[in-house]
Amino acid sequence: MKRLAKILDIRSSPHVASGQSVDVIMFNVVLALLPVTAFAVYTFGLAAILTLATAVASCVGTEYALCRFTGRETSIGDWSSTVTGILYGLTLPPSLALWMVAVGGIIAVSLGKFLFGGLGYNPFNPALVGRTVLQATFPVAMTNWPATPVDRFTSVPSSTLAWPFTEPAYDAVSTATPLASWKFEQEMTDTGDLLLGTVSGSVGETCTLLILLGGLYLVARRMMNWRIPVAILLTVALFSGLLNLSNPKHYADPLFMWLSGGLMLGSVFMATDMVGCPMTHPGCVLYGILIGVLVVVIRVWGGMPEGVMYAILLGNAASPLIDNWIQPRVYGTTGNQS
Amino acid sequence: MTLFSRKTFAHGIHPPGLKDDTKGLPIRQFPFAPVLVVPLSQHIGKPAVPVVREGQEVIRGQCIAQPDGFLSVAMHAPASGVVRRIGLTPSITGRMTSGIFIDPFPASTQEVPEGTPCDAATANPEEIVAAIQQAGVVGLGGAGFPTHAKLKMPEGKSVDTLLVNGAECEPYLTTDHRVMLEHSDDVFAGIPYLMRATGATRTIIGVEANKLDAAAVLNAAIPDGAPITVETLPVKYPQGAEKMLIKALLGREVPSGGFPLDVHAICTNVTTTAEIGRLLPRGLGIQERVVTIGGPGIKNKGNYRVPIGTPLRFVLEWAGMEENLTRVFLGGPMMGQAVSSLDIPITKGSSGVIGFTSCESSPLNDSKHYPCIRCGYCVDACPIFLNPSQLGLLAENGEYLRMSEDFHLMDCFECGCCTFVCPSHIQLVQHFRIAKAALRKAKVEAKAKDDAKDEPKPKDEPKAEAKAKMLA
Numbered sequence: 149m150k151r152l153a154k155i156l157d158i159r160s161s162p163h164v165a166s167g168q169s170v171d172v173i174m175f176n177v178v179l180a181l182l183p184v185t186a187f188a189v190y191t192f193g194l195a196a197i198l199t200l201a202t203a204v205a206s207c208v209g210t211e212y213a214l215c216r217f218t219g220r221e222t223s224i225g226d227w228s229s230t231v232t233g234i235l236y237g238l239t240l241p242p243s244l245a246l247w248m249v250a251v252g253g254i255i256a257v258s259l260g261k262f263l264f265g266g267l268g269y270n271p272f273n274p275a276l277v278g279r280t281v282l283q284a285t286f287p288v289a290m291t292n293w294p295a296t297p298v299d300r301f302t303s304v305p306s307s308t309l310a311w312p313f314t315e316p317a318y319d320a321v322s323t324a325t326p327l328a329s330w331k332f333e334q335e336m337t338d339t340g341d342l343l344l345g346t347v348s349g350s351v352g353e354t355c356t357l358l359i360l361l362g363g364l365y366l367v368a369r370r371m372m373n374w375r376i377p378v379a380i381l382l383t384v385a386l387f388s389g390l391l392n393l394s395n396p397k398h399y400a401d402p403l404f405m406w407l408s409g410g411l412m413l414g415s416v417f418m419a420t421d422m423v424g425c426p427m428t429h430p431g432c433v434l435y436g437i438l439i440g441v442l443v444v445v446i447r448v449w450g451g452m453p454e455g456v457m458y459a460i461l462l463g464n465a466a467s468p469l470i471d472n473w474i475q476p477r478v479y480g481t482t483g484n485q486s
Numbered sequence: 487m488t489l490f491s492r493k494t495f496a497h498g499i500h501p502p503g504l505k506d507d508t509k510g511l512p513i514r515q516f517p518f519a520p521v522l523v524v525p526l527s528q529h530i531g532k533p534a535v536p537v538v539r540e541g542q543e544v545i546r547g548q549c550i551a552q553p554d555g556f557l558s559v560a561m562h563a564p565a566s567g568v569v570r571r572i573g574l575t576p577s578i579t580g581r582m583t584s585g586i587f588i589d590p591f592p593a594s595t596q597e598v599p600e601g602t603p604c605d606a607a608t609a610n611p612e613e614i615v616a617a618i619q620q621a622g623v624v625g626l627g628g629a630g631f632p633t634h635a636k637l638k639m640p641e642g643k644s645v646d647t648l649l650v651n652g653a654e655c656e657p658y659l660t661t662d663h664r665v666m667l668e669h670s671d672d673v674f675a676g677i678p679y680l681m682r683a684t685g686a687t688r689t690i691i692g693v694e695a696n697k698l699d700a701a702a703v704l705n706a707a708i709p710d711g712a713p714i715t716v717e718t719l720p721v722k723y724p725q726g727a728e729k730m731l732i733k734a735l736l737g738r739e740v741p742s743g744g745f746p747l748d749v750h751a752i753c754t755n756v757t758t759t760a761e762i763g764r765l766l767p768r769g770l771g772i773q774e775r776v777v778t779i780g781g782p783g784i785k786n787k788g789n790y791r792v793p794i795g796t797p798l799r800f801v802l803e804w805a806g807m808e809e810n811l812t813r814v815f816l817g818g819p820m821m822g823q824a825v826s827s828l829d830i831p832i833t834k835g836s837s838g839v840i841g842f843t844s845c846e847s848s849p850l851n852d853s854k855h856y857p858c859i860r861c862g863y864c865v866d867a868c869p870i871f872l873n874p875s876q877l878g879l880l881a882e883n884g885e886y887l888r889m890s891e892d893f894h895l896m897d898c899f900e901c902g903c904c905t906f907v908c909p910s911h912i913q914l915v916q917h918f919r920i921a922k923a924a925l926r927k928a929k930v931e932a933k934a935k936d937d938a939k940d941e942p943k944p945k946d947e948p949k950a951e952a953k954a955k956m957l958a
Contacts, residue, residue: 164846169853170745243549373862475873479733
């Protein structure tokens with residue numbers, strides 16, 4: 149008979165695990181973003197490649213540097229800063245000066261995430277924090293949408309390569325985003341163009357179909373709570389539909405609201421960021437409704453054409469409160485947890 | 487029998503079943519170890535009191551320890567032999583407990599003489615409760631709660647339904663499955679005792695859909711006219727937990743801090759039921775139990791009828807272990823307890839002996855920890871609808887009191903779903919165990935403090951003395 153050679157390994161149960169891991173989830177978000185990213189490169193050419201590369205490099209680099217500086221084990225392996233970088237890059241105008249992209253990326257990870265304690269502790273979506281700071285700091289550069297040149301794979305807009313800390317010069321031809329032309333000129337864009345993304349806008353927000361494809365992948369892999377985008381989109385449709393019925397000339401129809409601007413990218417990939425959204429399903433629905441209402445309010449009555457970014461940040465701010473209000477009803481009890 | 491029933495509970499998880507290795511293997515008798523150690527405390531409640539002395543010869547099945555009070559059961563000799571000594575033995579809890587060491591006679595036929603039978607048709611409820619206590623029956627699913635204590639109806643309580651738990655939702659374990667297949671007659675012999683003792687008017691046997699063959703066998707064996715139905719349940723962990731089974735089959739929720747009796751239900755494990763049906767008509771006591779010996783670290787996997795008190799070392803040596811066996815636990819992988827010593831004996835609550843090699847245990851030990859990303863997986867998994875994420879954060883800060891007062895910590899029955907799903911590999915249920923233990927300890931200490939205050943009063947002297955004795 150054989151004797152046990154080694155010492156027994158004692159551990160409290162469970163002795164099995166699902167195998168799910170944070171880095172796997174984050175990597176899958178990167179995968180889900182690939183079609184959108186590829187389309188962004190196809191539409192905007194070299195400018196998009198440079199913008200996205202700078203965004204990712206600045207986010208990951210900042211994370212690495214801060215970990216080194218604070219003497220922590222480096223956390224870039226969990227892919228979360230890569231996700232932040234890609235998402236942040238996708239929300240930028242394609243002609244933004246690269247030094248501005250880098251500034252935003254550094255701010256996104258340092259102030260948006262690391263300052264609060266890193267992954268899991270950030271109350272706001274870091275990518276949106278970075279973009280918000282840029283929007284406030286460089287309002288002109290952040291709202292300049294150049295027409296896509298035919299030679300997009302061989303040349304870059306002059307503004308992209310502006311020297312650090314200089315004001316970029318813009319190419320003459322500039323277009324308005326669908327939302328801006330609706331808001332300021334009452335011109336509507338063709339729905340087909342909106343679906344396929346052949347309109348001007350931020351790097352990755354234009355093609356609705358590919359965003360939905362990425363979202364479906366994450367839902368199928370149970371890495372995204374589908375209730376959030378559904379609640380946001382239904383709220384937007386309902387709210388803007390009512391407004392549209394009351395005055396079709398003044399208020400845009402729900403389909404336009406859905407397909408224009410950053411609503412799809414924001415509701416599918418940003419509002420669903422696990423760290424910033426409530427934990428319970430009813431909480432997530434409430435959070436989605438709140439964001440949906442804010443999007444319409446900002447778009448219709450606000451000073452800016454687009455409001456998804458601020459709506460999601462406000463939703464993030466509200467989610468701890470929602471979690472406080474809405475807790476699951478414990479089996480065998482009648483009341484809620486405090 | 488309704489196939490593909492949708493009756494289930496909300497939340498829960500779907501761990502891989504891993505039952506294929508042993509579910510087709512018939513129950514076989516396990517040999518007698520050179521020494522058997524019968525712990526006096528194999529159940530929740532007071533340890534039994536030995537009624538044999540060192541050097542005494544015992545016959546297999548003979549009562550060797552009597553229950554001490556109501557919440558305690560009798561112990562029976564697992565083999566004919568001689569009592570070598572009564573002394574300390576390691577137990578699964580990590581503490582040493584008293585046990586009776588028996589050296590079996592190698593040449594004995596090991597026959598079990600029958601005792602006074604208890605007839606389900608004529609015995610009154612009190613007699614049945616006493617017979618079950620005398621037979622030493624405890625929950626064989628692993629809980630180890632004395633079965634007769636559940637059957638005794640308190641004043642003003644009544645039961646309408648007996649639930650027989652054949653869910654066996656833990657991975658690897660196949661003992662209930664084999665018992666249902668091979669001993670369905672014992673199951674149906676046991677049910678009348680339980681119904682008569684509790685006054686239940688109907689019985690539902692709940693079987694998970696991965697054991698359809700067992701459900702079919704049971705369904706075909708239902709005695710004519712008996713108010714018994716077999717229900718299949720979707721495969722989901724922890725379907726076999728009492729509260730979950732009651733929710734699934736009856737749609738009732740046991741109140742927080744309460745018992746199944748509060749919703750007029752009583753729940754017994756199918757193997758416990760079969761054991762009652764086998765023992766009571768012959769006046770026997772539990773001297774062995776069916777154990778699944780399996781897992782990747784075991785060579786000769788199977789379902790064995792193992793004498794109570796067989797040391798794990800003998801079990802593993804006889805069943806054969808792989809070179810790199812590193813972890814052994816009693817019960818299933820979700821709730822089973824890892825053993826710290828191979829001198830621990832098989833007890834009435836040991837439903838499985840599962841061995842893991844380094845291949846299975848190292849991914850879990852080496853998995854990288856991440857901060858909680860508030861993904862909500864644990865909230866979606868908790869069958870009791872707690873918020874494990876919130877509880878985990880509180881536990882890390884040591885806010886145990888808030889955990890129990892504001893977040894229902896004490897309702898947690900430690901199924902482990904939260905730890906299973908956590909992508910950050912946070913040891914949630916392990917934290918909760920520590921928190922619950924700390925709270926229990928604090929409660930005892932607070933009580934001792936209160937008692938100490940009372941002590942100086944001369945009037946209470948005899949009472950204080952009794953309490954001091956109790957604490958000691």
